Each structure stands twice: as structure tokens, then as C-alpha cells.
Amino acid sequence: MTAASAAAQVPGNLPDPSPGVALEARHLVKEFRGFRATNDVTLQIHGGEIHAIIGPNGAGKTTLFNLLSGFLRPTSGEVRLFGERIDTLPPHQIVRRGLSRSFQISSVFPTMTVRENVLVALQSPTPLPGQFWTPLSRLEALGPRADAILASVGLGDAPNRPAADLSHGEKRQLEIGISLTQDPRVLLLDEPTSGMGSEGIARVIALVRQVARGRTVVLVEHNMSVVAQLADRITVLQYGGVIASGRYDDVRRDPRVIEAYLGEEAHG
Numbered sequence: 001m002t003a004a005s006a007a008a009q010v011p012g013n014l015p016d017p018s019p020g021v022a023l024e025a026r027h028l029v030k031e032f033r034g035f036r037a038t039n040d041v042t043l044q045i046h047g048g049e050i051h052a053i054i055g056p057n058g059a060g061k062t063t064l065f066n067l068l069s070g071f072l073r074p075t076s077g078e079v080r081l082f083g084e085r086i087d088t089l090p091p092h093q094i095v096r097r098g099l100s101r102s103f104q105i106s107s108v109f110p111t112m113t114v115r116e117n118v119l120v121a122l123q124s125p126t127p128l129p130g131q132f133w134t135p136l137s138r139l140e141a142l143g144p145r146a147d148a149i150l151a152s153v154g155l156g157d158a159p160n161r162p163a164a165d166l167s168h169g170e171k172r173q174l175e176i177g178i179s180l181t182q183d184p185r186v187l188l189l190d191e192p193t194s195g196m197g198s199e200g201i202a203r204v205i206a207l208v209r210q211v212a213r214g215r216t217v218v219l220v221e222h223n224m225s226v227v228a229q230l231a232d233r234i235t236v237l238q239y240g241g242v243i244a245s246g247r248y249d250d251v252r253r254d255p256r257v258i259e260a261y262l263g264e265e266a267h268g
């Protein structure tokens with residue numbers, strides 16, 4: 001029996017993994033004390049694409065991101081990774097199935113060096129309760145992989161700098177490197193350009209393009225210029241629900257999308 005057919009036999013699972021779809025939400029709902037932060041979201045992320053999730057402040061982007069990566073359990077609905085349900089799994093098992101995420105708030109250990117941060121992540125992305133760190137000396141076997149990852153995110157010349165000394169942009173590069181330690185097939189990036197100037201943004205755009213080769217990338221992003229440059233397709237959220245989904249050029253002309261953003265400008 002294949003893993004997909006096994007998943008299809010779980011009661012309540014729909015038996016049809018969609019071909020070519022890497023990550024999928026089906027009728028996803030998340031309620032916080034009766035308030036629907038995610039309202040019946042159905043969404044397909046195609047394998048190999050860069051997909052941006054956008055929307056005005058409070059639209060439910062972060063909540064959806066947390067649902068897709070297993071950091072929140074849905075109130076109802078499904079999340080599927082390569083056709084298999086993952087919404088009942090803890091985050092570390094989702095990582096093992098090929099999905100990694102970065103965080104809007106830095107997940108870097110400031111007192112460790114850049115290289116040590118990557119070594120620790122290579123050992124385990126999300127340590128289980130009771131599981132303590134392997135001594136750094138024993139992690140050295142992972143050194144060549146750590147160095148390759150650092151080079152790929154543009155930090156090859158900074159392995160011994162304390163992470164605390166990195167610029168904001170360099171920290172984001174390191175976070176993407178930490179996400180890459182699990183060699184994900186699907187990478188979720190939460191606002192990778194937040195708080196950056198134009199130089200840092202250009203660097204991150206180039207980096208995301210590079211890490212997207214051979215994998216699927218989903219990003220939450222506020223900066224429309226970044227979205228226009230990076231995204232193959234976008235999904236627009238408002239009040240927790242999807243108001244438009246498709247290619248950037250089509251979606252940006254959608255009257256509902258224009259209204260959602262004009263409304264935000266008028267209030268904000």
C-alpha cells in the first residue's frame with residue numbers, strides 16, 4: 001500500500017490527492033473563542049511554484065501559515081502535503097515529511113555563532129521535550145553540510161560571527177539557512193523582507209529565487225513589489241477567507257482585491 005492510499009483510508013480523509021499539488025488546504029477553519037481567524041480556506045500550492053499569501057493587516061495570513069505548518073490545529077478542515085493529511089501531526093513530524101518554515105520573529109540563538117546555529121538545526125529542527133543538545137564537538141561531522149548551507153545563503157564568510165552581531169538582513173539569511181537544514185521540498189517563509197531596506201530586500205529576493213530552485217516556496221509578504229517580483233501565483237485573504245487566487249497580474253486587477261487594499265489605506 002502506498003502512503004497516499006494509506007492516508008486515503010483514514011476515516012474522514014478524502015481519497016483524491018490532487019496531482020501536481022504540493023500543499024493544500026481544504027475548507028480550513030480556525031476559531032479563537034468563536035472568532036474565525038481562518039474562514040473556510042481552500043487553497044492549492046502547486047509543486048515548484050513560489051506562492052505568496054497576501055492581505056491587509058489582520059486578514060489571517062499568520063494564522064493560515066501556522067495552520068499549514070502544524071503550529072496551530074484547525075478547528076475543522078484539512079491540510080495535505082503531497083496528498084497526505086498533516087493537520088493532525090506535530091510540527092517536527094511535518095518537517096520530516098518535507099515542509100520547513102521560517103518565523104517572523106527570529107528563531108536564531110544569539111549567543112551561538114552563525115555556524116553553530118546551523119549545526120544545531122542540522123541535528124534537530126524542533127527538539128522534542130526532554131531531548132537536550134548534542135555537544136557541539138560531536139556535531140562537527142555535520143560541518144561540511146553546515147558550510148555548504150551557509151555558502152548557499154550568502155553567509156559563507158561569516159561562520160564564526162556571533163549570531164547576535166548579524167545585521168537584521170543577515171539574520172533573515174541565517175533563518176532561511178536554518179530552514180534549509182531539513183532539505184525541505186516545501187519551504188514556508190514568513191515575511192522574509194520585513195524591516196529591511198532596499199539593499200537587503202534585493203538580496204532576499206535573489207536568495208528566495210535561488211532556494212526556490214527545485215522546491216516549492218510559500219511566503220507571507222506585505223511588500224507588493226517583492227510579491228510582484230517573486231510570486232508565480234498569489235492568494236489574497238480578507239477577514240480570514242480567500243477573496244482571490246491566481247497569477248499576480250490577474251489578481252491585482254480583481255475589484256475585490258483593489259477594494260480590500262483601498263479599504264486598508266482609508267483606515268490605516
Ligand SMILES: Nc1ncnc2c1ncn2[C@@H]1O[C@H](COP(=O)(O)OP(=O)(O)OP(=O)(O)O)[C@@H](O)[C@H]1O
Nearest residue numbers: 032035036037055056057058059060061062063064
Ligand atoms: N491566538 C489568538 N487569539 C485570538 N485572536 C487571534 C489569535 N491569533 C490571531 N488572532 C486574530 O485573528 C485575526 C488574524 O490574525 P493574523 O495574525 O493571522 O493576521 P495577519 O494577516 O497575519 O495580520 P498582520 O498582517 O497584521 O500580521 C486577527 O483579528 C487577530 O487578532
